[in-house]
Amino acid sequence: EIVFIYMKIGITGAHGFIGSHLSRNLRVIKGTKILSFDLPDDNLVNPDVSRLKRFVKNVDIIIHAAAVNRGTDAEVIAGSVVATYHLVEAVKKYNPCVKIIFLSSIQAETDSLYGRSKRLAENLLEELAAKHGVPVSIFRLTNIFGEGGRPFYNSVVSTFASEVVKGRTLPVSDPKRKLRLLHVSHLVREVTKEVLTLRKQKFHFKRLDSKSEISVGTLAELMKAFATGERKPKNAFERELHNTFLSYVRHK
Numbered sequence: 001e002i003v004f005i006y007m008k009i010g011i012t013g014a015h016g017f018i019g020s021h022l023s024r025n026l027r028v029i030k031g032t033k034i035l036s037f038d039l040p041d042d043n044l045v046n047p048d049v050s051r052l053k054r055f056v057k058n059v060d061i062i063i064h065a066a067a068v069n070r071g072t073d074a075e076v077i078a079g080s081v082v083a084t085y086h087l088v089e090a091v092k093k094y095n096p097c098v099k100i101i102f103l104s105s106i107q108a109e110t111d112s113l114y115g116r117s118k119r120l121a122e123n124l125l126e127e128l129a130a131k132h133g134v135p136v137s138i139f140r141l142t143n144i145f146g147e148g149g150r151p152f153y154n155s156v157v158s159t160f161a162s163e164v165v166k167g168r169t170l171p172v173s174d175p176k177r178k179l180r181l182l183h184v185s186h187l188v189r190e191v192t193k194e195v196l197t198l199r200k201q202k203f204h205f206k207r208l209d210s211k212s213e214i215s216v217g218t219l220a221e222l223m224k225a226f227a228t229g230e231r232k233p234k235n236a237f238e239r240e241l242h243n244t245f246l247s248y249v250r251h252k
Helices: 017-026 050-056 073-094 113-130 154-167 184-195 216-227 236-250
Strands: 003-012 030-037 061-064 099-105 138-142 144-145 178-183 203-208 213-215
Touching: 003 017, 003 184, 017 030, 017 099, 017 184, 030 050, 030 144, 050 073, 061 184, 073 099, 073 138, 099 113, 099 184, 144 154, 144 184, 144 203, 144 236, 154 216, 154 236, 178 184, 178 203, 178 236, 184 203, 213 216
Parallel strands: 003 030, 003 061, 061 099, 099 138, 138 203, 144 178
Antiparallel strands: 178 213
C-alpha cells in the first residue's frame, strides 16, 4: 500500500478504457482524490469554460488520457489536438503549477492522421513546459490491451476476445502482421510511479514499448484455443491475454 500526502488527481478520459483502469488503481493511494473530466458531462473538444476552469484549478496533477481512436478525420484531429489545446490554455490561465502526464501513442512516430495528431498534441505540451515552466511528462505508448477494452476500438485483443466468445469468425486481414502488445497493468504501474515522482526538469519523455510480440494470425489462433480449452497460458504474456479473454466470457 502506497502512502502519500493529500493529492488531487484529475483524469481526462476517466471513463475510457485506460482512464478507468487508472482511476481504480490510483484510488488505493492513501490521501488521493480522483476528479474526472470526461463525457457525457464534459468534453475537452468543446468544453464548458467554467467547468474546465474548476477542474484545472482544483487538481495537483492532470493525467491527460482523453482521445479519439476511431472516427472521421475531423473527429480524430479534434480528439487529440483541439482537446489538448483547450487543456493547455486552461492550465496557463488557471493553474500553471499543475503537473501534466500525457498518454500519447507510438503512432506519433508514423505519418498516419492519428499519428500526426498525437505528435501535434505532444508539441503543444512540450512548448507549455519550455515556455511556461509547467511540469509535463509524456508517455508514448505501444499497443495497450486488457480487461474492459472496447472491441473494434481500443485493441485487436478486445476485438478477437469478444468475437470468439460470441462464436463469430475473427476478422483477420493480415495474419503475418506483427504486434507489440502491453497489458494495461504495466501502464498503470508506470503512471503511478510518475504521479509519485517529483522531477527537477520541467519536461520528461518516455517511450513505453513492449518485448511481447505476436502476429495477428497467432493471436487469433490463441484466442480460439482459449475458447475451446485446448490451450492454457504458458507464460506471463499469455496469462494477460487469457485474463482479457475471460473478462469477455464473464460479460457475455
